[in-house]
Amino acid sequence: MQTRRDLLKSSAGIALAASAMTALPSVVFARAPVVGRQAASFYRLKLGSYEITALSDGTVKLPMSKIYRNIAEQDAEAYLTNHFQSGESETSVNAFLVNTGDRLVLIDAGTGDLLGPALGKLVANIEASGYKTAQIDHVILTHIHADHSGGLVIDGKRVFENAILHVNAREAEFWLKADAAAKADKVLGPQVAQAEKCVGPYVEAGKFETFGDNAAPIPGFGSVLHAGHTPGHSGIIVESEGEKIIFWGDIAHGAVLQYDQPEVTVDFDVDQKEAAKARAIAFADAADRKYLVAGAHHAFPGIGHVRRDETNYEWVPLVYKATY
Template identity: 55%
Template sequence: MYTRRNVLQGAAALAAMGAGLGTFDAALAKAPFQNFQAPGFYRLRLGRFEVTALSDGTIALPLPELYTNTTRKHAQSSLAAVFQETPTQVSVNAFLVNSGDRLVLIDTGTGAYLGPTLGKLTENLRAAGYHPDQIDDIILTHVHTDHSGGLSAAGKRRFANATVRVNRREFDFWLKTPPAERPATAPAQHFTEAHESLQPYVDAGRIETFPDNGEVLPGIGSILRGGHTPGHSSIVIEDGGQKLVFWGDITHGDILQFDEPGVAIEFDVDQKKAVETRAVALEEAAREKYMVAGAHIAFPGIGHVRRDETNFDWVPLNYFAG
């Protein structure tokens, strides 16, 4: 079975090989190639909130091999039809919410766990004008490594003044489930990495849990969207007649699972439940026309969901220079 760790590590190794092969051409160029992007952040206002999308990076994943309830050939042709190659570059996004009196980080990226093309959240946070010590609260949509791996490094908290907030059942599943009771769809390595990332905050007394569909902080709510993980939760802010739902992992990518919500992915702890949850989330977003921020939709991952002739479609937010 594929796990996030072995798939992402393999992709990272291929990326490193590719980078090495490009060295000779760059050395002979009249002007050397500049193999980096602009800092990965994007800002928008939503009523009293300022929201900053933060890129943790991207990684090439063999999505047709990871999607389930479909065939590899069909998934690959669906991606190719919209000019997405296999492996496919997949974004890992986090989001910073500034309410004027608190800085709230939603998810923390991968840290050092998943290769050199990821783990860029902290540098992009600084580029966006903030320091990790300024973060008051961190809300996790769930505890998979690409969302919680940036919390700690070498047993130390990266966000010294932050309190981590996570759904109660999500916390209990990853930190309290005895090995004999862990489902096969949740690899042991995920539990190890969850412990490494969260335990420094537990030891410091800086973990708070919230109930299903409960308020996380004043003005910030949650919606239980279980299936991908047991306590997977979307996070909600609303002001001035506008609403933004931080989706977490409702979809992986912005093509196949919009056209075919019944397609699951190997990373889902409960694939049947994840499919049911996605159908509800897509329908609600299209009906209510609120904005969505997705963790694995092409950066900055913010936009709308609309209905079309093949179920649903992702509509990226129109770029605004501010």
């Protein structure tokens, strides 16, 4: 026979069970599709009175051990494996927007639709960062390879409709005035055609200017010629209130192997020997003078310092700041 005490105990147990059940997460709410992408990829920092926004064009998997030169493929792969980058390494494509307060200057322009759906995110990230392409006053290219100039046009029209495009003079000469032999070359020919397609609309619109070696692309912005990767490959120098950054372009592909072995080059270098020399000079200067550098193919946001270490050099990424 059930007593009053038994009934109370039973009721308490039922209440406790009910309470516990309501506290459990809903199985339905726990199910959600995997997103598979990051948040909008932009990152801001201050340089003196300027604001710099690093912008991602996306990342792409590349078999870097097959792309590196002046090193055996198995040695490159062993090195990358030791740095958790074996197989196909995730490679960033970065561009950078400088807001001086008076004007907006974009350095490099991403890939556009030239290199597949994993890339071509630059315009979306410009807009996510709070700007519009029509607001950009100047675009300065470190060089005219597809991953730096492909985003200049879409469907033959200028993406940066109000911007003047600036390129080193010898870079423009090499790609835009190529001779018949270069155009017929299996490697250079397609790159020449791509350069004409992407830069041509700015030339036709009267929105194209060149600058000399180590000269200012626009007032307040400097350049340093680092020829080799391409003939006019140039770092772009920005300084404000005693602070300095150099936008390196393709001085380095990745942030590990070439810092230990600057003599290692890549397939994409037009002049392998000169590219290695330029990298050695750039590394030494950045390490000695301790200014910020920004790399087009360092892991996003691609900004940091170079320091000497026991093996040669080391890339030191900028410490993340939520505010500045």
